[in-house]
Amino acid sequence: MFLRKFFWKLFLSLLLGVAVSALLFGGLLYRHLHDATLSDLKENLRKEAEMLGAMITSSTDLIQDPRRITQVVPTRDRITIMSIDGTVLADNWAERLGKEAIENHAGRPEFKAALQEKPVYVQRVSVTVEKEMLYYAIPVKANGNPVYVLRLSFALATFYDLMTGIRNFLIMAALITMLLSLPLAYAISRSITGQINRLRDGARRVAAGDLSQKITVQGSQEFQELAVDFNSMADQLRQTIAGIQQEHSRVEALLSKMVEGVLAVDRNGKAVFANAAFCNMMGLKTEKLQGRSFLEITRNDDLSEFISGLVRDTSAKALEAKEIKFFGPLGEKDFSVQASRIQEEGDHVDTVLLVFHDITNIRRVEQVRKDFVANVSHELRTPLTALKGSTELLLDGAYENREECRKFLQIMDKQLQNIHNLVSDMLKLAAAEDTRAPIRRDQVELKPFLFEMVALIEPLIRQKHQKFQVSVPDDPVYMRIDTAQMSDALMNLLDNAIKYTPDGGTVDLKAFIEKESLLIQVADNGPGISPDQIPRIFERFYRADKSRARAMGGTGLGLAIAKHAIESHGGTLQVQSETGKGSTFTIRLPQSAMPQM
Numbered sequence: 256m257f258l259r260k261f262f263w264k265l266f267l268s269l270l271l272g273v274a275v276s277a278l279l280f281g282g283l284l285y286r287h288l289h290d291a292t293l294s295d296l297k298e299n300l301r302k303e304a305e306m307l308g309a310m311i312t313s314s315t316d317l318i319q320d321p322r323r324i325t326q327v328v329p330t331r332d333r334i335t336i337m338s339i340d341g342t343v344l345a346d347n348w349a350e351r352l353g354k355e356a357i358e359n360h361a362g363r364p365e366f367k368a369a370l371q372e373k374p375v376y377v378q379r380v381s382v383t384v385e386k387e388m389l390y391y392a393i394p395v396k397a398n399g400n401p402v403y404v405l406r407l408s409f410a411l412a413t414f415y416d417l418m419t420g421i422r423n424f425l426i427m428a429a430l431i432t433m434l435l436s437l438p439l440a441y442a443i444s445r446s447i448t449g450q451i452n453r454l455r456d457g458a459r460r461v462a463a464g465d466l467s468q469k470i471t472v473q474g475s476q477e478f479q480e481l482a483v484d485f486n487s488m489a490d491q492l493r494q495t496i497a498g499i500q501q502e503h504s505r506v507e508a509l510l511s512k513m514v515e516g517v518l519a520v521d522r523n524g525k526a527v528f529a530n531a532a533f534c535n536m537m538g539l540k541t542e543k544l545q546g547r548s549f550l551e552i553t554r555n556d557d558l559s560e561f562i563s564g565l566v567r568d569t570s571a572k573a574l575e576a577k578e579i580k581f582f583g584p585l586g587e588k589d590f591s592v593q594a595s596r597i598q599e600e601g602d603h604v605d606t607v608l609l610v611f612h613d614i615t616n617i618r619r620v621e622q623v624r625k626d627f628v629a630n631v632s633h634e635l636r637t638p639l640t641a642l643k644g645s646t647e648l649l650l651d652g653a654y655e656n657r658e659e660c661r662k663f664l665q666i667m668d669k670q671l672q673n674i675h676n677l678v679s680d681m682l683k684l685a686a687a688e689d690t691r692a693p694i695r696r697d698q699v700e701l702k703p704f705l706f707e708m709v710a711l712i713e714p715l716i717r718q719k720h721q722k723f724q725v726s727v728p729d730d731p732v733y734m735r736i737d738t739a740q741m742s743d744a745l746m747n748l749l750d751n752a753i754k755y756t757p758d759g760g761t762v763d764l765k766a767f768i769e770k771e772s773l774l775i776q777v778a779d780n781g782p783g784i785s786p787d788q789i790p791r792i793f794e795r796f797y798r799a800d801k802s803r804a805r806a807m808g809g810t811g812l813g814l815a816i817a818k819h820a821i822e823s824h825g826g827t828l829q830v831q832s833e834t835g836k837g838s839t840f841t842i843r844l845p846q847s848a849m850p851q852m
Contacts, residue, residue: 265447269440270433277429288421296414297376300391303332304374304407308393311405324405333388335406341366344403348384357383360406365392369404378411387411457485516590516611520562524548527606536588536613537581555581558592565594565607578614588615638670645670701732701766701773708742709764712749719758726765734773734844736824744817744828748777748840751814756781756837773844780837789830 311324324336324345336345341361343349349357360366368375369392377390392406516533520526526547534540537552557579565575576593591612597605645663653659705727716723734741752762756779763778784792792814814828821828825845832838 265443266440269443270436273436273440274429274433277432281425281429285418285422285425289418292417293414296389296409297391300332300376300389300407300409301374303330304391304393304405307334307407308395308405311395311403312397331409333384333408333410335360335408337366337404337406339370339401339404346383363390363392365390365406366404368392369394369406370401381408384410454482454485457482457489516613518552518609518611520607520609522605524562526552533611536590536611555579561592561594562607562609565596588613589618590614638674641670642667695737696735697738699734699736699738701734702727704734704738704741705745705764705766705775708745708749711746712753715750715753716762719753719756719760721753721756721759722761724761724763726763726767728767732766732768732773736844737820740820740823744820744842745775745777747814747817748842752777752779752781752838752840755779771846775842775844776839778837778839783834783837784830784832785834789832792830 307324324334333346333348335343335347337343337360341359341363343357343360346357363377365375365377372394374391374393379388379390380386381388387410388408389411390406390408392404394401395403395405513530514532516536517528517530518526518533519528529552539552557577558581561575561577561579576591578589578591581588581590591614593610593612595608595610597608645667649660649663653663705725709723709725713723749762749764756762761780763776765774765776765778767774818828821842821844827843829841829843830838831841
């Protein structure tokens with residue numbers, strides 16, 4: 256990761272530049288010294304050969320006896336005398352090594368070049384002395400005709416040793432140069448990156464909205480000019496932003512006071528503005544709306560068609576309204592959307608302004624009222640029909656028959672009792688839903704309270720021959736509750752459990768403390784409730800098994816009464832059920848519902 260930082264890139268680049276320069280310079284210098292030294296050796300070899308050749312030519316004794324040449328000439332170089340047919344007549348190194356016979360050298364390139372009077376330098380490994388040698392040969396003439404070939408050579412090992420020493424020296428010099436350049440490269444890199452960091456810090460402050468700080472940079476003129484440009488840009492941004500903020504504050508002051516949601520989209524359907532009320536309605540954040548399509552924001556086909564029509568149809572009314580249903584993160588909501596096309600340019604609409612009125616509660620209240628009227632009417636129809644039928648039969652003369660009269664009066668009494676139960680449950684539900692009425696809390700001990708409920712339903716338990724089990728804490732537990740409401744809630748749960756559990760079944764009543772909350776559970780092994788019906792069982796007048804519930808005389812309000820009563824105490828009522836295995840209703844009362852002992 257550190258290689259991504261500019262400081263290290265610059266520092267390593269400077270070191271690399273020094274290293275490459277040192278290696279390049281050292282390589283070129285080494286090549287120059289190599290070539291110059293080898294050239295000097297060749298030149299000395301040539302001069303020595305020519306001088307020795309001239310000495311041989313001027314001495315008749317040496318021409319007559321070439322072996323003497325290797326004996327009288329003091330030199331460390333190798334001297335080889337060959338006849339013109341390539342036979343080696345004398346060789347000072349071979350004599351020194353004790354070699355009496357040397358192979359014919361007629362095929363040697365330097366021998367051939369010498370006979371052609373075009374001397375050349377030849378570099379190869381000698382078969383005789385087994386060393387790499389540099390050869391140079393010239394003809395020795397007598398009376399203008401070549402009589403011998405004089406060849407001088409020397410071993411290149413000394414030359415190579417010399418060049419190895421020079422190379423090692425140059426490498427050492429390059430390493431020392433790189434080591435000496437480390438502090439300089441570090442200082443240069445730190446200086447440049449320090450100026451860049453100051454500019455970057457200033458840019459970050461500008462990006463964060465701090466436009467008051469000035470950037471000061473010491474060093475090169477380019478960085479100073481860049482700092483001046485940054486400061487000038489910050490001043491211009493500060494003035495521009497101040498103007499925008501002033502105008503924006505005016506608009507915000509107007510729109511923030513509106514309880515209605517406001518959304519403005521351009522001709523392409525992109526959001527250009529939305530107030531806080533609209534964002535709250537949609538459960539979105541303001542910063543996520545800018546520039547997004549209204550279809551992305553609302554994901555509602557009806558609204559999409561509505562806005563598209565406003566953008567396309569130039570003959571549409573200036574102000575239109577439409578009721579639209581939304582399915583968003585906050586659930587299903589109903590809105591009355593009023594739209595206005597503004598800033599029209601020719602045949603195109605520049606902006607569409609939409610105002611959203613949340614009418615969800617209004618529609619919910621209307622629906623509740625409709626459902627309530629329909630359900631009450633439905634619940635009253637059966638007993639009223641039975642009452643009317645019985646009354647008509649009695650008026651037609653059935654009252655004269657004592658048994659018939661008694662039967663119809665029993666029917667009328669039963670239906671009147673059903674009406675009485677319905678009205679009573681409706682009043683209880685209204686009392687539980689009335690948040691304005693204070694709850695009359697009394698301190699009640701849990702165990703006697705539960706056993707009192709059990710005593711009330713014991714006749715029904717015996718009638719159905721059911722097994723009823725009660726489990727409560729041994730230590731005294733006290734509750735602060737509205738006795739009437741909690742009695743109604745618990746009695747409804749127990750009554751349902753007993754009614755829907757078949758004869759000989761089991762009903763359990765359990766109470767215990769869990770995580771500083773009081774839990775009361777009513778469990779049975781009855782037919783259970785199907786998963787699709789569980790979300791609706793707490794609705795008014797809803798029955799999971801309508802035919803069976805009516806036969807048992809239920810009003811369909813018991814669970815709704817229980818739920819509201821428990822929630823008025825700050826608690827919750829939950830159900831777990833599996834078809835064919837029974838149901839468990841759990842009342843959870845918070846610590847606030849229990850007195851501190």
